[in-house]
Amino acid sequence: MNIIIRQENAKDFTAIYDLVKTAFETAKVTNGKEQDFVNELRNGSGYISQLALVAEEHENLIGHIMFTTTYIVNGDARAATLLLAPLSVALAYRNKGIGSRLINEGFRLARELGYNSVFLVGDPGYYHRFGFKASVNFGITNSAAIPDEYVMACELVANALLETKGIIKW
Secondary structure (H helix, E strand, O other): OEEEEEEOOOOHHHHHHHHHHHHHHHOOOOOOOOOHHHHHHHHHHEEEEEEEEEEEEEEEEEEEEEEEEEEEEOEEEEEEEEEOOOEOOOHHOOOOOOOHHHHHHHHHHHHHOOOOEEEEEEHHHHHHOOOEEEEHOOEEEEOOOOHHHEEEEEEEOOOOOOOOOOEEOO
């Protein structure tokens, strides 16, 4: 496989929408609106173009990942962090390391941009391998009614969340 990981661009948006929609049709947990969520995130104030990535093979999009800015809030204090959402890989390319490559490249770029932590809602069985742990282990809860085991955090820099407590805002 000759996979290229690159930044998304406006010409990709329709293909990304279709990829995300199709990928989540076979997901264990889905609300069926993940493709619309991508557009909402892209149009929001937290969008970081350098952290919206696609995987492509022979000019066909086979994967997508997006990291956007969000905040951990504790009273009047706000600490910037990243939200990883969503990660999508075309069905024919699953279990071939595409998701891992997207995550690892996103982490590398996020560190270069000065981010030190990432949060997500997802399957612990998948995301633990990347260093994600339940955010409550760091003293950080979530603002939605999502079970704690699915709301996870990963420190991109050692001990980045050691002094950070509060509520992650979606």
